[in-house]
Amino acid sequence: MSTPAPGAVMRGAIDLSSLRSRPDAAAPAGPGTPAAGGASAPRLVFDATDADFGQVLELSKTVPVVVDLWAEWCGPCKQLSPVLEKLIAEFAGRLVLAKVDVDANPQLAQSFRAQSIPLVVALVAGQPVQLFTGAVPEQQVREVFHQLLELAANHGVTGTVPQGDAPSDAAEPALPPLHQEAFDAIERGDYDAAAVAYEKALAENPRDEDARAGFGQVRLLARVQHLDLAAARAAAAAAPTDVTAQFDVADLDLAGGHVEDAFDRLLDLFAALPSADRAPVRERLLEQFGIVGDGDPRVIRARGRLASLLF
Template identity: 75%
Template sequence: MTDPTPAAALRGGVDLSSLRQRANQPPAAPTIPAGADSGPALVFDVTDDTFPQVLELSRTVPVVVDLWAEWCGPCKQLGPILEKVVTEYAGRLVLAKVDVDANPQLAQGFRAQSIPMVVALVAGQPVPLFNGAVPEPQVREVFEQLLQLAGQHGVTGTVPMPSASASGDDAEPAEPAMPPLHQEAFDAIEAGEYPRAAAAYEQALAENPRDADALAGLGQVRLLTRVADADLQAARAAAAASPADIDAQLLVADLDLAGGHVDDAFGRLLDLFAVLPTDERAPVRERLLELFGVVGDADPRVTRARGRLSSLLF
């Protein structure tokens, strides 16, 4: 995980030149979604085609860019934190969300080798922020530093806060409340208190062993806990030096999956499972099943990996 601190000055950590060239062309898609006051929304999706408008917006207000994917468990933990904190800044920041699977040019332009990846745009220039899921207090600290940096470059505007519709018919339905233990786990994750989050999910499963959301959440929290202080380079070196070291291989697989390299993580564990004696396979199988839950059973990569695991078992 990179140090979650904005650069002291604007720097070209990513290459946006090919996408910036689109700014001189008529947009092929609608502009940034508008709020109720006809200004940009505080949180919106951005695509390869609408990115030039985001660059232009960054000359008025700092734009936080969240590069994520549907299959990425840590992305789902970080996304709500980013949205919450950006909204609390009341228009001094906006959040542009980029689905890297649907927008490969943006993913390439930002050099997104792992996700979640969070960068900022200030006056059209990229400012690297951090990679990986970080707790809410660190997000707030980084955003404060980003606003200071933006101020140094004259980017001090705001966007209007979307107002609620006066008509009850136009109001969006409220999202259903989380079950209490799920809410407790979510709040703990936002605070970076992973053991408390795990305990809440475990209690939810004790009360209802078929609670699929709690099972997936527990897997994500355990993954975040394992990789929180891990050094990717050191972990890879240890795994390369000791191919039969199960713990070393498990850690690299965790880091790969947390960084978005799903096939690499599954492939490493399946290769290890294939060469281990039968009586040593249990930890690898358990980790695979947990990571399948993190990614989601509907993902085709999970389907392929499950098929290979079954063939190795029988």
């Protein structure tokens, strides 16, 4: 895969104007934390919201801001976020990272046109810059960040922020050995090995919900890594009741953040099939529910429709 590169500054392509003038008094603490004398010291990694994004835009006039649009249910997001945080620390204050939960911040998701996540963009002097979509290997992200710094320098944005608030690896609790084995395998792109590690963890502790969720996520990533979206959609359109073809598109939709589209496709397939052929579709739906999380409203709605189809 070729290395993603920062795109042109997208003036007019994304409208952030409604986020620029929000009153700071009503906004939760965002990119700054109180410092001595009442000043605000920017953090290297922070959560950004619809309410406080005006502060993020202002910060981008001093230092390039990488924006990570993610969601709790998104497996590839959980794979990418630690890579982004590690590299932000590596760049020693020349970049900062704003994390945006798209479910909690729909205005930002809409403004950045986050049709698929993880979506990573940057802000340079208040203007958005396309970086990449999807879970990208660490070395490629590092190269993109170097190119982003060059682009920012061309726009006169060359500041840095203090590093006292940089993430500390020592402060993070160690993963259980099998979880660490799975994470290392994911870093290598070896999803089969990660699945084996999670299976071992579940054999040791069947109530390990993190291992169960991780197992579903890496199985999903393994299935979609070699699929072509256009070809998969064409095959599914040509064969509405072909289970394999519909599974491929549902998996691609889920991996890309189109959760309801994935669920609806599988539920429509379940409804169209004879009762004797429905079991694999139900199993795939339950697996996708586990990846997104049982408490998610979209899962609750889909479970309700599945129950009505069953009974």
